[in-house]
Amino acid sequence: MLKLSQNLLALGLTKKLSNANTSRESLLSRATDSKRLVPMENEKLNFSIVENLKEVIFQTDQAGQLTFLNSAWTEITGFTLDESLGKNFLEFIHPDDRLLHWEKFQSLVESHQDQCRYHLRCLTKNGSLGWLEVYACVILIEGNGAIVISGTLNDLSGHKHREQLLIAQQAAINVLAESTSLKEAIPKVLQAICENLEWVRGEFWSAAEQAKTLRCLESWQIPVVPLSEFENATRNITLAPGIGLPGRVWVSGEAIWSADLTKDSSFCRTKIAAAVGLHAAFAIPIIAEDEMLGVMLFFSHSSQQPDTDLLQVMAVIGCQLGQFIKRKQAEEELQRQNLSLQFQLHQAAEYVRSLLPAPLTGALTIEQQFVPSLQLGGDIFDYYWLDANNLVVYLLDVAGHGVRSALLSVSVLNLLRTQSLYNTDFYQPWTVLAELNRVFQINDNGNDYFTIWYGVYNQLNRKLVYACAGHPPGILLSAHPDAAPIIELSTANLPIGILSDSEFDDDSCEIQPGSTLYIFSDGAYEIPHPIDKNWELKTFVKFLADYQNSGNGNLEEVLDYIQSMNNNKALDDDFSLLKVNFA
The missing domain is CATH 3.30.450.40 (GAF domain)
Incomplete structure (x- = not known):
């Protein structure tokens, strides 16, 4: 270290620490007083203050060689004062930041500015990098007019x-x-x-x-x-x-x-x-x-x-x-599974088809058409006699497409076909829907809910009791003079699985001889139409009524017409249609 009297040329900077409410720039300006040092009255006292500061006080000559450092320098960089004094400040600066430092110092030396502040990375003795906030100003030494650069270095390493x-x-x-x-x-x-x-x-x-x-x-x-x-x-x-x-x-x-x-x-x-x-x-x-x-x-x-x-x-x-x-x-596992499932979609669709009941013959007949989409939706239906006089018929549509939806629909079919639901009177549609809603609830992804139309027909009293949970209505067509030609059979219930505490109602109607009931999924009418853009339910119902009145009504012809309207392309959703002919 240089002699005390020489070192204290830069110690006017320390006066800024005597008043915590005064800015660094204000005190430094006072300490240097028009770029000229004010002599210290008590060099030893000031030196003691400087040595105990947590920030580095430094001074260099015009060439950038370090002429003064306090002990905080060693604490921050690890280099002793003997190892540092006399060396150029640039040697302790990260190579990528040396140009920045040189430009700032040159601007001071050439009097382009009085003071400057900037951040740079410094090299430490243990090889790690530190961050410093540099504050520097120009000082003119009285007598010989020499220029030195004095300032402070604050350790920003922790913050940075x-x-x-x-x-x-x-x-x-x-x-x-x-x-x-x-x-x-x-x-x-x-x-x-x-x-x-x-x-x-x-x-x-x-x-x-x-x-x-x-x-x-x-x-x-x-x-x-x-x-x-x-x-x-x-x-x-x-x-x-x-x-x-x-x-x-x-x-x-x-x-x-x-x-x-x-x-x-x-x-x-x-x-x-x-x-x-x-x-x-x-x-x-x-x-x-x-x-x-x-x-x-x-x-x-x-x-x-x-x-x-x-x-x-x-x-x-x-x-x-x-x-x-x-x-x-x-x-990735799902993708592998999907590739496998795509390969097996046809087999899966055939499996669903194999579970469907055969057309019903006799005094009461049921015709059916089922065409799965390429993605395989969640349509499924069933009909069977609960006893000699009561016939169950239902059709459900699980939200979404793919094997997941199909598997859920199969699960529901198995529960209903085997009558495995608890606390359920299968003659009362509302109890069936209520128990299904208890068993099946929508998941966090918005899946695993479904719509359903469920009815029970008693052929002795010709009464049909039905319930609908978010599903398209059943369409009852009748030519009987005492009945409306078109009746929509529906009840205002939410789809199964939407709300766990949903309540369900059913309704009933008398079936006139010669009536026809159509039950279908939304895939039967939510298709492009060359004139109406997309069929709506009312358009599809009118189509069914007109087709029925024309004396045709064969479901294969209905399907052929719909597929031709879709330019014979694969349907976007499963097509399911039941036709119940009452004697």
Whole structure:
């Protein structure tokens, strides 16, 4: 350190600390008084104050050589004053920030500005990077007119580090939100962490299904860093659980930090790491639903002590990555299942068709048409005699398409066909709907609900009792003079599964001889129409009535007409149509 009287040329800066309510700029201006130093009355007292400050007081000459530093410099950088004084300030600044610093100092020296403030990264003795807030001003020394630069350095490392951790975490979250596959996401997550937290290489290790060894499946490294030799060595090795950093984390489920790999006997790539200058490393587990999914491993060129804040943030990222992996695994499994299901959709449709009842013959007849869509919807129907005089007929439509909807419809059919519902009078439609609503409830994804039309016809008293839960109405057509030609049979009930506490009502009507009842799903009329754009229910009902009155009424002809109207393309929804002919 230079002599006390020389060092105290810069100590006018310390007067700014004497009044906490006065700004740094105001006090510095007073201390320097038109860029000229005010002599200190008590150099020893001021020197004691300066030495106990938590911020660095510095002074350089015009060339940037450090001529004064207080002890806070050593606390922040690790370099002693003897190691630092006489050297150019640039030597302690990160190479990428040296131009910024030089331009700021030159602007002061050339009197383009009186003072400046900026942030830069500094090099520390242990090899890690620190962040400094630099505040500097020009001072003219009386007598010889020499120019020196004096100012303060505040340690921003903690604040910047926390800021970088949050940025890295958000970057990783964004990657996971935007990625569509593990192959895309994992290298980008490694990159986001390395670039934002200044680690030179990241790896993802995992074990293949049923495998007993770990392999590095993905990696990313700073492009300008020559690590190809390390990369090649990594690709050619496998690790047993418990061996190396990845293996140890895999077994323990806990993060591990190695301050210096070259001195870590448990690390399997020590020689090659030393050759390429890798020192510190840490590894974290990727766990979801208590399942070990992988290990992320990161490397630095400098030796670094364990960083609790970093490990906490990495634990959060690891948790999010684990959830992403599980979600993508589920999606991939679902895709595999869907491919298989698509291949088997025809067989599944045939299975549903095989469960449907045969046309009913006798005094009372029932005709049917069922055409599943390519996606296989959730239509199904059934009819059977409860006893010698009471006939059940129903048609239901599960929301959505695919095997899931079809399986749910089959489940309902089995429950009704075997009369396995509890507390249910199958002669009373409202009790059937109420119990179905208790058993089946909509899930969180808005699936697993269905509409249904359910009726019981007594052929002795010619009474039809029916209930409708969100389903298209049954259409009763009659030519009897005492009956309306078209009657819509419906009740105002919600679909099954929408609300757990829904109440259900039924209704009844007398069936005149020669009447016809049509029961159908919405797939019968929600199709494009060359004139009306899309059929509405009333249009379809009128079509049925006109067709019935024409003397045709054959369901195959009805289906042929609808398919021709759809340009003979596959229907978007299941087509289900029942025709009940009453004697």
